[in-house]
Each structure stands twice: as structure tokens, then as C-alpha cells.
Amino acid sequence: xxxxxxxSFFAIPNTLSMRKIxxxxxxxxxxxxxxxxxxxxxxxxxxxxxxxxxIDYLVGAGDFKGIAEIIESDNSPIPPLIKGGVLVxxxxxxxxxxxxxxxxxxxxxxxxxxxEGCSNRCSFCIIPKIRGPFKSRNIDSIVRxxxxxxxxxxxxxNLISQDTTMFGAxxxxxxxxxxxxxxxxxxxxxxxxxLLYCYxxxxxxxxxxxxxxxxxxxxxxxxxxxxxxxxxxxGMMRQEREAEIRALIEKIRKLIPDIAxxxxxxxxxxxxxxxxxxxxxxxxxxxxFEHPGVFTYSQEEGTKxxxxxxxxPEDVKKIRRDAIMREQRKISLKNNKRFVGKTHDVLIxxxxxxxxxxxxxxxxxxxxxxxxxxxxxxxxVKAGDIVPVKITKAMEYDLIGTVKSK
Numbered sequence: 317x318x319x320x321x322x323x324s325f326f327a328i329p330n331t332l333s334m335r336k337i338x339x340x341x342x343x344x345x346x347x348x349x350x351x352x353x354x355x356x357x358x359x360x361x362x363x364x365x366x367x368x369x370x371i372d373y374l375v376g377a378g379d380f381k382g383i384a385e386i387i388e389s390d391n392s393p394i395p396p397l398i399k400g401g402v403l404v405x406x407x408x409x410x411x412x413x414x415x416x417x418x419x420x421x422x423x424x425x426x427x428x429x430x431x432e433g434c435s436n437r438c439s440f441c442i443i444p445k446i447r448g449p450f451k452s453r454n455i456d457s458i459v460r461x462x463x464x465x466x467x468x469x470x471x472x473x474n475l476i477s478q479d480t481t482m483f484g485a486x487x488x489x490x491x492x493x494x495x496x497x498x499x500x501x502x503x504x505x506x507x508x509x510x511l512l513y514c515y516x517x518x519x520x521x522x523x524x525x526x527x528x529x530x531x532x533x534x535x536x537x538x539x540x541x542x543x544x545x546x547x548x549x550x551g552m553m554r555q556e557r558e559a560e561i562r563a564l565i566e567k568i569r570k571l572i573p574d575i576a577x578x579x580x581x582x583x584x585x586x587x588x589x590x591x592x593x594x595x596x597x598x599x600x601x602x603x604x605f606e607h608p609g610v611f612t613y614s615q616e617e618g619t620k621x622x623x624x625x626x627x628x629p630e631d632v633k634k635i636r637r638d639a640i641m642r643e644q645r646k647i648s649l650k651n652n653k654r655f656v657g658k659t660h661d662v663l664i665x666x667x668x669x670x671x672x673x674x675x676x677x678x679x680x681x682x683x684x685x686x687x688x689x690x691x692x693x694x695x696x697v698k699a700g701d702i703v704p705v706k707i708t709k710a711m712e713y714d715l716i717g718t719v720k721s722k
Contacts, residue, residue, distance in 0.1 A: 339370035351375060351386060355446050359618075377447055419468070422665065424700035425684055426470045430458055430496065431477035435486070436515065438542075439553040439620040440582065440613065443478055450479060452487050459499045466505035471700060472663060473500070474510045474683065481511075481518035493518075494526045501532045507702055508663065510534040510683055516541065516564055517555050528572045534680040537568070538578040544599035545592045548585055551624070558599075565603060576681035578607035583640065584633030585613045586624035593636050600640055604647050607687050610637045645712045652688075652710035655679075659706045659720055662690050666699040677705070679715075688713035695719045 341347035350368075353375035357364055361374060373386050419426055434443050435450040462473055475496075477483065484492015493511075500509055509532050516539055527533050543549050546557045556564075568575055581596060600608060612633035615622045662677040668691060675697065676689040690705060697703050697719060709716040 339368055342370050349373065349386070351383065353377075353383065358446050359442070419465075419470075421684070422699060423469050424663065425472040425474070426465050427474045427476050428458060428461060428465070429453070429477060430475050430480065430483050430493075434478035435482070436479060436555075437553055439551065439624075440585065440616060442616050442618050445618060447478070450477075450482055450486055452483050452485075452489075452492065455484075455489075455492075455496055455499060458496060459503070462500055462503055462506060466503050469505075469700065471506065471702065472508040472510065472684075473506060474512055476512050478513065479515040479518075481514045481516075481523065485518065491520070491522045494522045497526050497530060497533055501530050507532060508534050508680060510536055510680075512538040512683065514539050516561065519564060519568075521567075524568055524571055527575075535572055535574050536576045536578070536681050536683065538683070540580045542580065542582050543585065543592075543596055544581075545595040548588055548592050548596075551587060551621070552582075552585060553620070574681075576606040578609070578683065578687070579605050580609040580611060581640070582611050582613050583636040584628045584630075586621055586628065587626040588613075588628060588636075597640055597643065601643055601647070604651065605644075606648075606651055606681065607683075608640075608644055609686075610640045610644075612637050648688075649710060649712045652712070652715055655707040655715055656710050657707065659704050660690075660717075661702050662692070662705040662717070664692075664697045664699055664701045664703060665689070667694075677703075688715065690715045690717050692717055692719060 338347075339350060342350060349372045350370055351373045352364060352368070352371055353373075355377050357374045358377040361376075365371065365374060375383060375386070421427065431450060431452045433448040433450045434441070437444065465473065475493075481493055483489075483496060489495060497509065500506065509530075511527070511533075514537055519537075519539070527535065527537065541556075541561055542552055542554060544558050544561065549557055565577065568577065581600070583593060583596070612630070613621075613628070615627060660679045662679055664675060664677040666675060668674040668676040668689075674691045675694055676691055678684065678687070678689055682688055682690070688711075690707070691714060692705060704720040705717040706720050707715050707717040
């Protein structure tokens, strides 16, 4: 039996293309069950069922464990919980280490989700409505999952959630993420622990010092800021303002001079004037972030920002995005030049997709899939090795180096 899943966060108009591509397999292919699950079905249940009648089962964002029951019910009655082929409820988050997982990443690296949902109310974001309020996992459960991954050969874990630094706040832990890191660094086999999606509000001194002091914690933090201008930040319903953001970045860099800061910005938010944008552009030039991402504002149905006046045209948004990225290429090249002549540990990922004569890897300051890489002439190292590499050349986003002999 062939089962086809559609797991998506697409907007409803894109279901037309899904029907053409996926649903036709029920007629022309071997597909026996067509299952749609995730944020798409959570948000647009009735519309999806009407538009794609070929769907057999519709599963919400919090009920992924119901998939096993669905598949196993081939010729048996539909599980009682799934009425009429639909299992879409208020989001439930009960992820534990006992739920089997198949690594979709290379065997040496893994993502570990430490919480679900979000209790922030950013005006541009629909996630709290789809995934519910922030809910932390149990620390013991996370540690056990990391131990299982380590036993399978995972050396690098990347901690993720919608708001990683808030971990534990909802269950009475004052410094939950710091406490979690203290437990994770003790796991044999785990070499690198990276923090992604760290909302700045809960990034306090205790956590900063944990990043600084713990050798296994990567000197890297993903700190989505979204903008620098106070008027736009207020419109976005962000908690920080420019002065607080500057003070936080200054503190981080003072305590951890070799830190790499990833961040993200939104351009073209409703009401963003030329003056607001120039403020952001100058802020990016001044802060010289290692890994910024710039996104054009998307008018997300159901959010407060979508109803705001002074929505900007798409061409203006793209011009502003491109202007920041042009400046960032210069900044990134200059930042990368500081590595030349120095030796850093590199996690080997294997043959380069761009050049078969090179292998690629990443330093602690480079997260998987989203940041640059280190290109190395082929040697006897293999994927998953962490080896010292001397950096010999810097490019705008990537580096070139040679493995140092023992």
C-alpha cells in the first residue's frame, strides 16, 4: 500500500497545486490513502475537505501520533477518535522520548524539539492560533531523547522551539534552558549543542554565561529581532525596543567575543516608511551580524498586522530586502576574513554538492542548512568527524581550509 502525506504550512490557495500533483495518484498511481496533516489542516479544515475530496484523512498540527492508527486501519474500522476521517482538535503537545523517530538529518546531527506553541503575540504571526500557547517538555524526557540520539552516533544537537529561551517558564523553572544545558553537556558522545530560535526576552545573564562557560555549547545564538525601529517594533507587538536590543547584543559580545549571532528581520511591515527602513539598514551596518536573514513581510490571514492600513507593495518590499542583503554580503566577507590563518574544529559533512573534489563541513559558528560552510580539499576524513581545520581563504558566506595533520 502506498500512502502519500501532505505536510504543509502553505496558504489555502496552494491546495490547488497539491490536488493536481498528489490527489491524481489515487486515480493514476498506486496511492491508497491520501493524508493531509499539520498547520494547513489545522487552520483550513473545512476548506481543504471541500477543495480536495480525494483526501482520506485530515490530521491537525498536534495529532501526528494518530497517523500510525490511520495507516494500521487499512481494512479495519476507522479509529473512533478519527470521526469521518478528520482528527483536528485543539493542539495537543505530548512529545516524549518514547515516540520512535527516524532521523531525516545526517546521522551525526539532529534537531531536538524542547517545546511547542508560542505565548508571544507578535502581530504578524499566526503560530499561537495554530499551535496554541507555549508548552515546555519535561527536562528528563529531553535528556533521555538526547541520550538515545547519542547512542545512535549523533554528535551535534540543535535545540528548537518557537521560543527556545522561554523553556521552562510555563512549568515554574526560572532558568529552564540553562538547567537543560547543564544536563545535556554531561551526555557522552554529544560534542556540540546549538541554540536556535531564541526570543531575546528571556536571554538573561545566567543563560549567556552558560553559553560562555560550557565547552559543548556552541558559541552561536539565533536571536530573531525582526526590526530596529521602535515604531515598527511596537506595531509588530514585540517586547523589546532598540535600546534594549543594543544593550543585549553589547553584553553578549562582551562576554563571548567569538560568538556568532544569527538574526532575522522583516522589511515592508505595514506603515514602514523610508525613514524606518533606513534606520534598519543603518542598524544592520553598525551591528555587523554574522548571519542575518531578511524576509519580506507576508500579509498572513488572521493576524492583526494583516488588517493594518498602509500595506506596502511587493516591489518595495523586495527592493528593501535586496538593499540590506547587498550590504550584508560586504559585512559577511569582512567578518569571515577574521578566521583566515586560524584553526577551528570543523564537523565534516561529506562531499561538496558544488564541487566533487572538495568536502564540506561546518564550524560551531555555522548552523546546518542555513549558514555558510567550510570547503576542504579531500582527505581521509569522513562524515561525522570533528577535525581541526586551518582556514586559508574567506568568501562572502563560505570559508576554505585544510585539515591539520595530527
